[in-house]
Amino acid sequence: GFSNLTVVSVAQGTQDNVSLKQVILPETIYEISDSAFLNCAALERVDCYGPVELVGIRAFEMCTSLTDVVFHNNVRELGVYCFNKCESLKNVQLGNKLSRLPEGVFWGCGFEELVLTVPVTDGWAFKDCAKVRTIRVTPSVETLGEGVFQGLTALERIAFERADPEILGRGLNQFDFTLQNMVVSLPADTPPETVQSFQQILKENMLPGDTMVVLESP
Numbered sequence: 001g002f003s004n005l006t007v008v009s010v011a012q013g014t015q016d017n018v019s020l021k022q023v024i025l026p027e028t029i030y031e032i033s034d035s036a037f038l039n040c041a042a043l044e045r046v047d048c049y050g051p052v053e054l055v056g057i058r059a060f061e062m063c064t065s066l067t068d069v070v071f072h073n074n075v076r077e078l079g080v081y082c083f084n085k086c087e088s089l090k091n092v093q094l095g096n097k098l099s100r101l102p103e104g105v106f107w108g109c110g111f112e113e114l115v116l117t118v119p120v121t122d123g124w125a126f127k128d129c130a131k132v133r134t135i136r137v138t139p140s141v142e143t144l145g146e147g148v149f150q151g152l153t154a155l156e157r158i159a160f161e162r163a164d165p166e167i168l169g170r171g172l173n174q175f176d177f178t179l180q181n182m183v184v185s186l187p188a189d190t191p192p193e194t195v196q197s198f199q200q201i202l203k204e205n206m207l208p209g210d211t212m213v214v215l216e217s218p
Contacts, residue, residue: 018042021065025050027073032059034079041065049073055082064088067110071095078105086110094118101125103145116141123172127151137161146172153178159185159216165197170204177206188217 022045023037029050034057037043045068046060052071057079060066066086074095081104083089089109101121108128114135119142126132128151135155137144139162149155153176160167163186168174175182184198195213202209 021045023047027051032056034058035061037063039063044068046070047072048075053077055079058082058084061085067091069093078102080104081107083107083109116144119143121145121148123147124150130154133157135159137167141167144168144172144174146174148172148174150174150176152176155179155182157183157185160198161187163187163190163194163198165194165201168198168201170201173205175202175205175207180208182207182212184213185216186213188215190215 018041020040021042023043025048027049029048030053032052032055036056037060038058039062041062041064043063044065046066047070049072051073052075054077055075059079059082061081061084063086065088067088068091069089070093074097076097078098078101080102084104084107086109090111098118099120101118103122104124104127106126106129107124110131111129112131112133114126114132115138116135117138117140119140121144123146125145125148127147130151130153132152133154133156135158137158137160144167150173184202186195186198198213199209202212
């Protein structure tokens with residue numbers, strides 16, 4: 001695609017595409033292939049108007065200037081690590097067709113807030129998004145995978161709008177153990193046994209679950 005990354009370009013120090021700054025993909029586009037925009041270091045914005053079925057593996061990896069990505073007509077599937085190391089990325093609009101966020105999809109991105117709506121999020125999906133301060137987990141979320149929030153060292157609050165401990169599962173260490181002052185918010189009508197389950201899961205993450213979980217009205 002638009003990537004310059006090859007063995008030769010790495011040896012010459014020219015592996016970054018530093019000229020492409022904006023991409024507008026028309027209604028005829030239905031797939032963005034693997035590594036299509038890999039190392040497009042100057043790319044700042046992507047607007048896609050096609051009904052995209054797939055954004056491939058590492059399609060936008062190392063697009064370090066990328067801030068905005070908008071799929072105006074939805075996307076159905078993302079490849080693993082497709083926005084990996086997009087350190088400036090703050091705004092992503094994916095539509096409502098996704099059923100899964102794959103492994104490492106937003107590793108090291110620049111988000112400050114996360115609103116999770118996709119049912120399944122695989123391991124390490126948001127690892128090292130070190131600027132994130134708040135996370136809202138909407139009722140449509142079913143599963144958060146292993147290490148999904150590891151490296152979110154600025155995280156202050158995560159609010160679960162549906163109090164189901166199965167969202168976190170057991171032994172998956174989703175959180176960074178340094179987050180000793182993080183607040184975990186559950187709905188005000190959460191039963192005591194459910195609160196205890198969340199507390200136990202946090203303890204398994206080496207966090208002070210007994211003092212971390214709070215009940216709050218919407």
